[in-house]
Amino acid sequence: MVSGGPVAQAGKREAERGVSLGARYDAVRAFTEALCAPLSAEDYVVQSMPDASPAKWHLAHTSWFFETFVLEPAARAVGVSFAPFHPRFGFLFNSYYVGVGKRHSRPQRGMLTRPTVAEVYAYRQHVDARMRALLMEVAGGAHANLKATIEVGLQHEQQHQELLLTDVKHLLAQNPLRPALREDGGEHAGGVETGVVWGAAGTTGAADAARFIEKEEGVRWIGHAGEGFAFDNESPRHRVFVAAHALADRPVTCGDYLAFMEDGGYRRADLWLSEGWEAVQVQGWEAPLYWEREEGDWQVFTLHGMRAVDPRAPVSHVSFYEADAFARWAGARLPTEAEWEVGAEGLAVEGNFAESGRLRPAPVTTAGDEGAPRAMFGDVWEWTASAYLPYPGYEAWAGTLGEYNGKFMSGQMVLRGGSCFTPASHARATYRNFFPPSARWQASGLRLAR
Amino acid sequence: MVSGGPVAQAGKREAERGVSLGARYDAVRAFTEALCAPLSAEDYVVQSMPDASPAKWHLAHTSWFFETFVLEPAARAVGVSFAPFHPRFGFLFNSYYVGVGKRHSRPQRGMLTRPTVAEVYAYRQHVDARMRALLMEVAGGAHANLKATIEVGLQHEQQHQELLLTDVKHLLAQNPLRPALREDGGEHAGGVETGVVWGAAGTTGAADAARFIEKEEGVRWIGHAGEGFAFDNESPRHRVFVAAHALADRPVTCGDYLAFMEDGGYRRADLWLSEGWEAVQVQGWEAPLYWEREEGDWQVFTLHGMRAVDPRAPVSHVSFYEADAFARWAGARLPTEAEWEVGAEGLAVEGNFAESGRLRPAPVTTAGDEGAPRAMFGDVWEWTASAYLPYPGYEAWAGTLGEYNGKFMSGQMVLRGGSCFTPASHARATYRNFFPPSARWQASGLRLAR
């Protein structure tokens, strides 16, 4: 149970936004299932690598979250005994909450052909029915202390919506048939493509050059405060000294990245961090993940199948090491997360998100006169130069949910902005995503600073 | 294409047995699908370890075998161009025939969520339709040269029927829910249990003591010759000098094996081969595979779920190392394959095979007066003391099918007799099965010699 802190006023905010918690619950849960609609039963089961989870597991785990952190405490609070849907699901679908009890080994998640997909959907429906009953009581004023945790559960499910898409993409990419998840092209999806002519001809063009937006030095505030949901790792809002710098007004595109590749970017040790160069050698990297060369042309695997690489679209599926090497090659660097957040101040959280159905980065728009940063949100998560560490004065949520973020604060780098796989309502300027520097299966790109 | 040798007279033999090749094709193919009937779509996909294959892969690979080694040569022989069902299935479903072309990596077989189960069945039906048309022509006297290869294809599919069962068992056993593949108990299945009282009470009994059947020394013939199908590795029939010895009249039972365990069998290094002792230490072996202790009682995972260990049934799922250590503990040894084959001379090939539906070893029957060996066939494959090596004068089949057996003649031990997962018509006295000495996921047990 989460108490206090950033989520305390959740009820008030909902009312202000005019959307009830119950309606949001329904919408989030339905969106998860909508994303799964094109999956075959077979697609739900397989785990393509230890870092990924089967789609079925995501469906069950997010339900287990509500069952464990909301339904069971609610029953206990009124002195009612609680029987979970299945006595062993707590073991199977707990991800990493040591405080809750023993868990199935993560790399073994793909061994679970049972429960079947149908049984997992039955589990979801069971949890949904109980949750809706509870949400009625909450709307009536009961269980006020659980509202914050319910909000966490919804945010948690949105995170798994993104993971589900990236994990399914990784799985399908292992298949030599390179099967498309969705047969519709997705070309016309995504509001950001207005005015852009898409097609075979269009892909030969290039985005306009990036401009650098100057910022003066000074003590700045970053991090979350006030109303609206945020994870514990975004708090407390605090001061940092930010030196004078400039931030590119658009992400690095595939066209930019091809120039790096053609200039020997993957063969020049001097451009790389030592760990990155070792990854290049050991993993045999010579392009972003999912890129394949066919008769001289670069193709990329997407959830709509193999596509020509679009030079105007932000480059995606690069590791931190690749982002860092590109920046060095370009005579620039990655921004710190403080620089990124300062750069995002005042911008609307709009862009190419999961709802568009495009599910791959869209070509960047042409810069307008106002010189505002383009595509800060959506398309690709942007690697920063900052290690994922606690903010000064950071305190993890109380109780078992304190394991949510804090214990992962080593060995990872911060990414900002959300991607084409992120639900739109999940993105915000203070959001700190984090992955190991070698990770490539997320929709991760970069923006330059200097 | 297989030419000459042991399979040349296949057509003649069929006629003698009164079963047409076409009828046998239908029966074998149907039995494969019958074995799959209890599988969920999810069960078909997952690969539980690199040595195992998904059920779906078995279904497709056996069909690819007919498509590649029968249908395509048949088309070529009459100058007709041949289009396979799918242009990439040759890549996906070739197992290890280097001569046929490149293959999908074996440990990646579980990544293939596509083709779906339904598509694989469509593939089977496509191949079946073509095969039936061809078999009609064969029955009419055409394509006589393909009859031997068709026979190999049927034997090959029978081998995969056994592997399919052992692989599915291994997969389900990884699941903490220990799900049963079949909900019926299987207790009354299998003809060998006549007169045996099964049940909680019955399992407390023990089989009668093994008797040793004496054999005099001499030069003996072993190996296959004459009519009837045999694999190349069973030939040529040849002479071996067999010293005087005695062979136990029944396999080692779970009751025998429990005595070994209770006497510290897994803790006494002096009983083990060096490699075996290392396996005990590194793998943490302390009982046969699939045995679990619950509150002091040993249970065993079967395709019908968890069951009490039956002391009267042959012990199964032990490695060669365990078989060897047990024999040393018992003051005996494993028989050589020549001793085993001499011991099986003249016996009817009868026992607890896959058709019984029992799918686990049955209690051994009480010895009769005639002193004949019991349960030589079915129940469990019996580890021998013989390495899997070519017989003197061995020649692999001609052509690509020469890769079938010969290239695996290193690092493995011979097993004899067939198991509860083997189709009855697939077993014979000269049959040489082979697995690495550490393998435990097959239904492998032992019989003593001295």
Place this chain on the structure above:
Amino acid sequence: MVSGGPVAQAGKREAERGVSLGARYDAVRAFTEALCAPLSAEDYVVQSMPDASPAKWHLAHTSWFFETFVLEPAARAVGVSFAPFHPRFGFLFNSYYVGVGKRHSRPQRGMLTRPTVAEVYAYRQHVDARMRALLMEVAGGAHANLKATIEVGLQHEQQHQELLLTDVKHLLAQNPLRPALREDGGEHAGGVETGVVWGAAGTTGAADAARFIEKEEGVRWIGHAGEGFAFDNESPRHRVFVAAHALADRPVTCGDYLAFMEDGGYRRADLWLSEGWEAVQVQGWEAPLYWEREEGDWQVFTLHGMRAVDPRAPVSHVSFYEADAFARWAGARLPTEAEWEVGAEGLAVEGNFAESGRLRPAPVTTAGDEGAPRAMFGDVWEWTASAYLPYPGYEAWAGTLGEYNGKFMSGQMVLRGGSCFTPASHARATYRNFFPPSARWQASGLRLAR
């Protein structure tokens, strides 16, 4: 060749300190060999793990550094052809300078029984003779551009003096005989022990409790500037906003750490970062490296053999994960490197360094009235909460020596203050040492903040 920046005025500084570069060269090189005096020929050769190097390799690599980065450019500068001591030593003793050419594989360093120890010493003498001749010319005003690189070579050799000691310690600790490198006890070595009664009785005591020194918030300057040598990673001097905090006036002692252990520190997942908890499980950590329990008492391996753990001495050979877990258990945290550096401002760089011959942490002194931090320098490197990242505006040295530090700026944490293995003249307040968070074979401890 290093040009410009922090080392440009090296000549001037030497003159001010009254020590010529030549005299320092002799002193540093001699100290390396003095540290090796107790080694047997056998001790010089073996590599105990991929992260460690044989003592012989350290001796040769530091000589190669001068040969490659000083002697060869000096010869080239005056148009003289240059022949290295041995044509293959450049391959064998280059560590990681990709720009210099191909290198022997790091994990294979222990395979090199040849050149022998005697040959490596001959190599050193050869380089020394040439360097002394060059240093005479430098003293006379020639080769002014090489002075900075010579200074780097000396600092580099000092780093390897510490690594040599830690690597030899790790090697000897692998030996079940737990051999002492030095037979003298080292008890009376180290100036910091004045007034402390050492011995069996003495070790039962405990250090006085740590006091926390409060610091106000504000923008502070950290990093190196001005005269005196510093590595490129200590620059540029720059501003950071430091929040109000308190820093402990002494390191965490073995006595403190024993309390953590006795309170189940290694068994409570909630105290650990996720990666740390995995290390505890996989590596089986239950005490600092080199600690062994004998009949209930904790002993620790030192370069003087096994010793009783001294509760008053700073705990050493703990990983970042252990330091972080201890801090969480203690209700505190690790300081950032900025906090540490601010805390060290104005302190004399004094402490228990390698020259003392003690080669293990000394008991902390009793706090004085003035409330100054104790043991900030020497004894143990102190893990900070800061990832090893470039300072804002960081620029690597020009040329090949740019590989010295910059390319390691990922996946590591910063440590501060120097240890009992660090040469005294090598320590300074701005020095940024760095190791992966799992590393334990360095003399690494911690100090609390909050």
Place this chain on the structure above:
Amino acid sequence: MVSGGPVAQAGKREAERGVSLGARYDAVRAFTEALCAPLSAEDYVVQSMPDASPAKWHLAHTSWFFETFVLEPAARAVGVSFAPFHPRFGFLFNSYYVGVGKRHSRPQRGMLTRPTVAEVYAYRQHVDARMRALLMEVAGGAHANLKATIEVGLQHEQQHQELLLTDVKHLLAQNPLRPALREDGGEHAGGVETGVVWGAAGTTGAADAARFIEKEEGVRWIGHAGEGFAFDNESPRHRVFVAAHALADRPVTCGDYLAFMEDGGYRRADLWLSEGWEAVQVQGWEAPLYWEREEGDWQVFTLHGMRAVDPRAPVSHVSFYEADAFARWAGARLPTEAEWEVGAEGLAVEGNFAESGRLRPAPVTTAGDEGAPRAMFGDVWEWTASAYLPYPGYEAWAGTLGEYNGKFMSGQMVLRGGSCFTPASHARATYRNFFPPSARWQASGLRLAR
């Protein structure tokens, strides 16, 4: 203690041969040290791979063998308490005798820089002094029961003489300097080279073609019986049925093998066992171990440094897989161990052994008129087609020495004949050497059969 069986009449035999056990002890022990004479202290310490042991370890282990299996029982037999040279050497220098007690981990043997080489020699001298005293008593008739074990100890030390040479060769070969152990060329060493012109010119020739010696089928006796030492694995002498076959009159030479290589031997999957082909791919094999191509010419690393490959010399350092593939390419096969032993009947045990100082295979002599097999003994161990399994009726030696051979009877293949690293008096026709099929660091070659 060894009792009974093949070694029981050791004393009698010695007398017949006119060499006392004491004199043989001195000779064997001295030969070990003579082989070590060219080693530097550094060469003694390092372990180049888990399968190899440091030279120092061999020196100590062979001494520990006498201390443990002879000196201690001798003391106990007369009621005298026994103190080993060092209380921990039993732990450090026991190889694999589980029955004796716990042992240092094999892959860690290279970590032991202490005891130093000098201390190990002191250990040897200590054991030698005690053994000589005991041997005097034995010569006087006492301790008759220990004579067999002393003989085993001498044979054991001879085995380690060979291993010491092969392990040192492997170690030096890891060094990019490719250092020679012995600076003398060794060209004129070895009695078998009489009449052969050696040199740059001579190496361009080829050996005369192999002739095949026909053998009729029949029941034959193989194995050891009668007087003279033999290991337990050579017994009992027993009958085997050997089919008609032919055995080549000389080993396969480097010239033969080059033809295989030039014909694409390492690129044709159809020539290889499946495990062998995997080794080719994974290990990147393209020539025998120690062969290196320099500007088109094949060189080979020897204990005398890099040498041109001699086409007339037996090929060495090939695995069983390579031997098997070569035989298949040549349209032949490897002989069984029975065929080899039958072929060696009546031949004098003469050839190029370790005493010659050549330490690499010598060119085969030209065939004489009598058609006798050439080079059956010495030069290279010859892989057979036989797995290393117990002979019918095999019984391991009694007591702890029963671990000597029997427990390794799985996963290995038999080699026959001895090599250029084998002491001459250690070879005999019934000797069964054994190594895993992938092993290449022994002096292993082959002879064809068909």
